[in-house]
Structure formats: C-alpha cells, structure tokens
Amino acid sequence: MLVRRKLGITMASVAALILSAGLSTAVGAAGGELQRITPPVDANQPPQDRLVFAVIGDYGGCGADRTCAEEYQVADMVHSWNPAAILTTGDNTYQQGLPEEVVKAQAPYKADIDAGKVFPIMGNHDYGNGCSPESVQPSLDYFKVPASFVAGFGNGLLDFVNPDANCHTATGSAKPPIYDAYRNTLTNSSAAWKVVGGHQPVYSSGKAGNNLDRAWLMTPGVDLILAGHDHHAEHIETADGYHIAISGNGGAGLTPLFGVAPGSKFRDATHFGAMRLTVTPDSLKAEYLSLPGTVDYWFLLKKDAQGRAYLAERSDWVDPDPGPGGNPIPNKYTVSFDVAAEKADGLTCKNYEDGPFVTAEVDGRRALELQKNPFGGANQLYLFVDDAAISGGPYQVKATISYRSPVTGSFALQYDSQQSGSAYQRSTAVTIGADQVNQWQTATVDIPDIRFTNRQNGGADLRLNAVANLPLAISAVRIDVVPPTPPVTRVAMDFSGESDGLTWIPYESGPAHEIVVNGRRALQVDKNTFNSGNNLYLAVDDRYLTGGPYDATATIEYRSPVTGSFVLQYDSAATGSAYQSTARVNITAAMVDTWQTVTLDLPRAMFRNRQNGNADMRIVGANNLPLIIGSMSVQLADSQEQLLKAAQDAVAAAEADPSAETIAAAETAIAKVTDATQVTALNQRLAVVKLLVQARDLLDRIAAIELTNADQLDSAVTDLAAATAIVAQIPADRRGDLPEQVGTAKRRVADVLARFFAKPVEGKPDPIKRPWLDLVVSDTYDRFGETDLHDRVMSIVRSHATGWQVTVAIDEFLAAR
DSSP, X not given: OHHHHHHTOOHHHHHHHHHHXXXXXXXOSSTTOBOBOSOOOOTTSOOOSOEEEEEEOXXXXXXXXXXXXXXXXXXXXXXXXXXXXXXXXXXXXXXXXOHHHHHHHTGGGHHXXXXXXXXXXXXXXXXXXXXXHHHHHHHHHHHTXXXXXXXXXXXXXXXXXXXXXXXXXXXXXXXXXXXXXXXXXXXXXXXXXXXXXXXXXXXXXXXXXXXXXXXXXXXXXXXXXXXXXXXXXXXXXXXXXXXXXEEOOSSSXXXXXXXXXXXXXXXXXXXXXXXXXXXXSSOEEEEEEETTTEEEEEEEEEEOTTSOEEEEEEOOOOOSOSOOOOOSSOSOSEEEXXXXXXXXXXXXXXXXXXXXXXXXXXXXXXXXXXXXXXXXXXXXXXXXXXXXXXXXXXXEEEEEEEEEXXXXXXXXXXXXXXXXXXTTEEOOOEEEOGGGXXXXXXXXXXXXXXXXXXXXXXXXXXXXXXXXXXOOEEEEEEEEEEOOOOSOSEEEEETTSOOBBEEEEOBTTBOEEEEEETTEEEEEEOOOSSSSOEEEEEEEOTTTOOEEEEEEEEEEEEEOSSOEEEEEEEEETTTOOTTEEOOOEEEOXXXXXXXXXXXXXXXXXXXXXXXXXXXXXXXXXXXXXXXXXXXXXXEEOOOHHHHHHHHHHHHHHHHHSOSHXXXXXXXXXXXXXXXXXXXXXXXXXXXXXXXXXXXXXXXHHHHHOOOOSHHHHHHHHHHHHHHHHHHXXXXXXXXXXXXXXXXXXXXXXXXXXXXXXXXXOSSSOOOOOHHHHHHHHHHHHHHHOSTTHHHHHHHHHTTTSOHHHHHXXXXXXXXXX
C-alpha cells in the first residue's frame, strides 16, 4: 500500500516493536526517552516532501450509544482526505473504556486501526476516569500501542510525541516523573516538526477550561500541541509562543464556550468536525473542518532561524460572541439548602451519572448520602446556583458545609476559577480525622475567584469532590458572597464645597433647587407633584463605591421651617427591597429653623443604582415636608477582615505596652469581631497582658508603701502573695523581669518583717500571722536553702511563733515546691 510505504511502517513491524518493548512501558530503553513505536529514521534518505494527517478527538460516542451518527459522519469526512495517519486527542471511547465500549466506539475507524494508521492518546474516559493501568488496558490492547510513545512519520518529517499527559500532572513546580523522558525525546528528535498530544489542554475557552498542571507540555522543541477534552475546536497562541490546537468535536457531543482564553485566535462549539494537518519540511498547515467538509479556519506555521515555530499566516475569523460572561453584582449574597430543615434558597443539588446520592436519615438528621461514583475516583455532589440569584463573576465566596463521615478522609470543592481558567479548580481540602468520624461537623471553605457559569457536568456551578469514594453525608450547604473591598469607605456632598462621590439627582418625583440659608449654600427639596412624599434622590459614584452589601451609616445635616418627619430609603440586601426605610427622623417644634444632624444605620446596604433615575437612595419627607439639606455623608463600617486586623493590631499594641488603656482599646476592638475562633485566640493573648498589668500594679503598690507599721506590712504581704500567684500563671517567655521584681519586693518586705519581729515588745507579743510566717520561710529558703531552715526561721520569729508553727509552715512550703 502506497501510504504505508511512504510512512515506512507495516503492521508487522509496528506489532513487533510494541510486543518487544511491552505495551505498558512508558520509557524506551535507549537514552531515557519515550518508547518509539515506529521504525527509526533512515539517515540515507531525505524526509518525505508532503504528508496529510487527520486529527480527531472526543469522538467515541458510539461506545455509549450517543451521537453515533455524528461520529460516523466525521469518520467519512476524514476518510475522504486519505490521510497518512490519524492522530487522536483522547477520549476515544465513552464512558469508561470497557472492552465492549471500545469495540463499538472504534467501529467507524476499525479498518484504519487494523492497518496501523491510528495513533491515539488516552483521555480520562479511556482511563475510566481514573489512572489505573487495568482500566486503560482494553484500549491499549485494541489499538496495539503503549500508553505513552513517540511515532515518526515521513522519515524524519514529523514526530508525534505522546507522554500520556492524562495521568501525568505537575504539582507546583515539580514536574511529573515522565517529564525527563519527554524532554529527552524532544531534544533528541531530528524530525522537522514535533507535534505533541495531551488530552487536557493547558489553555481552553471551553467548558473544562485551563489545565495548568499540564503546562509542562510547553517545553522547548515543541512546535504544536494537540488537545481535546473540551468538545469544541480552538486555536490558541500562548504568551510564550506555543500553539495549542484543540480538536474535541469529533463526534461525542459538543460543549459550550465560556470565558475566552488568552491568545485564542479561533473557537467554535457549534459544529462537529476534525483537523487536517498538511506537513512539508518547511511548513505545517492546520485546518479546522466541520461537517460536511467546510474549512472554518486555518493557520500556517513556519520555522525561524533558531528553528522555533511561528505563526506565518492564518485565515480571517470574526468572533461571534466576543464577551460571554455574567453580571459581577449578584442579586442575592447568600444561597443555601438545608436537607434536615427541608429548605432551599437559590441552591440545589441534582443526581448526575458520576455524582449519585440518596436522601436518608443519618444519625438522627436527614441528609444526602453520596453514593459510589460508578466511574471511580471520587464520590461527587453537583451543586446548582440559581442564575437569578448569582451568575457570572468572579466572586470571592465562603462555602459552609455540614457533613458527616463514617471513616477518615478528605473532600474539597471544585469550581470554575477565573484565575486558573479551570472549570474544576480544587479548593483547600477539608480533612476528617479519626476524632471526627461519625460526628456531624461544619467546615467553611474559602474560594477566592469562583464564576457561576453552569460550566460543570449537567450545568452545575460547582461540585463537592470526596476522594477515594469517601461515603460522605451532607445535610446543608451555604454559599456567601464576600463583598469586594471598596476603593473608598466614605462618600459625601456638601453644598458649601465640592461633592466627594455623592450627588443628588433631579427626577420628576424628586425636584429640588439650591438656595442660600443664613449665608450658607444648601439644597431645598421641592414639592413632589405625584404624591405626598417629597423625595431627594441620591447617587453614589460607581468609581467610588458599588455593589455590596455593606454595613453603613448615613449622616445628614438638615433643617426645616416646619415640624414633620423624614426617612432615608436605600437598597437593602437583607430584605431585597430597593426602598428599605431607615428609622424615622422626627422634627419637633424646638428644632424648627435650626441646623440639626442625624446619623442613620444602613445595615446590608447595596449600591447598584436600583432606584428611580439610577439613584442608590433617597430622602423621603412625609406630608411634603420642605426639607433643607446642608450636607450628607455615607460611611461604610469596616469589614470583618478589617475589624479582625484592627483587633490583632490592638492586641499586639497591648502586648508591646501593657496598660489599662491599651487593654481597654483591645477589648473594644475584639468586641467587633464575629469569628468566634479568632475572638477566643485574641482574648487568650489579652488575658496574659491583663496578668502582666495586674502583677506590675501590685508590685508598684508594694514599692510605694513605706512599711512603717503592721497594717502597711499586712497589705504588702497580701499584695506580694497575689503578685507571686499571678506571675506563676504567665507563660515563662512572657514574664520578662517580673520574677526579679517579685524577688526584690520579697526581700524588702522580709527584711522589714525581721526588723519588726526584733523590736522589743511590752507584755506578751501578738501571735504571728500565717502569711507573714510563710513569707519569712520562703525568703529564708531563697537566701540559704533547706539546710538549718528551721533554726534560721526561728531566729527571726522566736518571740512571735512556736517551733511547732514554724515546723508546719516549713513542711507545707517544701511540699508545695
């Protein structure tokens, strides 16, 4: 056959090479390279002048009895080109790569496979959605190829390099184990063109999106990267000059486009089709053809002086949808469901083929029990956010999950990430330890950049992924959107000066005009001809403040020539009303014709131009109140992040300068923090500061006492005992010089006590007070140790204590040490 002769390949030679090397061997024996499954280049012969290749991907729908007609139609189109070889981009078979599925899925290409013309890479479905060698073996057996390989065509014209990227991902900066062999293969290849196949695209505008853990495929020497996974066609030129050709529309259904990947030159998600590569020693032309054979787009690569491929030409293409996306301000800031309470508010879950669950009673609570994923890997729960509540993005959110597991393990949320571009970006994992097994737990997961675009399987927005088929039970999930940090926290208008982000808007039901009152410029609210409420519409400049919700206050300076009342109406996230009223402001007779100031609370206020005339809020004067406004400001309360930072700073300041004032400031700051865990931690730190202050106050008081009489001595001994006990509670690394100060105070008081006991007395002396005796014992021990301790103490207190009292005091002192 002419094609085989040009390729220099026969079925016998391919089979012999594969069998001699072993089907599952990833790396060939020579030089640590990928296994070459075609004959080597004949150095005595030049490369062929021209070869045509077909590229198909995500085509094996016949294996799952879906879109089989389209798979056959694409195969007919490909066969009409009479390609030298057919390269695939993976997911050659649906759903799990089972032997019977492989046979059905490959039926349109059976003759090509038997002729040794099909060179497949394996996708996640070929692997049964895992990475088990056993699961992919039916496909390897049928195609008679190893999982990773390099195949050469045209005697050095083109090398097709397949490093089995589906099951080799990078972790941070660490490359996968196969990387060295992959790099060596590229470095040592003498082919004019080196084309790499990796099922998951590094970048994609499609449903699954970017897969940055495969960025290691972009290695010097690569001329073109073929990919699939997303069921559409796309050409991307990366910032580093690599070209990615996605051909995932080969027959097994189509998936929609989402956010445009950087460098995307062409994309189509509405037609089934394939790619045609026409390769010469000097150029590589890639054409995207859709059924029945229309060329929708093409690009041409050539080599520069350094041998690197560059985009020489491409056809014109106009993006029919240049700006897909959603509203960056949600209509609701919290969505949730609670299975136990039988409530759902903007968040639901649905069974899906790789995310089954049942509703059951678990430890006295109604919950969703995740069932074993029939495709392997992880148990999953798909979550759907009502588009009317939240859509588009990106948003920063907190997801709170109530869960229970009978075994240890972990789970995470997978979401559509703005930053990575992946539709299945993994969040920080929640770990279930042995002490948490068979107990209901609650965890909060921070997600910094989620998009709600219905991009996951079944149109889901995100999914819970419990690794190793963790049999998790879920009773409730809540998603809270965290408002973005605004560029300013205060807007104001003052008719005596310039506006600072807040202005009034003339509107038919809110007329007003500027006046001068006692030499001061102000705004007179005029009569509303439509009803009995005089309105003043107010707008916040979107460059200053937008979205929300924010806790805020509004301060209004006003006056009125008559008694009456008014309210401020604002857009409330708490109630959903665009005209939520504040507390009413009453103007009494004593307040008439005088300037007044009032501050009104605006909890959960939104700024999204929702009122008449695109205003954000309005002042409403009852009974056509002729209100006059002198100035107004809106002040945002600090966010919880800011409040926590302020509390942390206040506690740190108290630790650096312990005093009653810094403690009071820290307590005030901590009182504004709502996170119970953080509050506990801050209070624990502040408790140490309080002990430091208490100890130093006691020591200062002892130092200030003259100690000239028994009452003063009694007070000093009591304070010294209290200070000693307090210092013992302070962590050793925080005590500073307090132990030395306690020692100095003890010696001073003990010396005064010794002199006190040595004074002659008339008549019978008063019996010694036990705290005094304890102090003498402790001080004597500190100075001389245990030797002769009884005699030394008796020499000090002989006229005031008996030997038995001293013995008891010493025994208790030594026992307590």
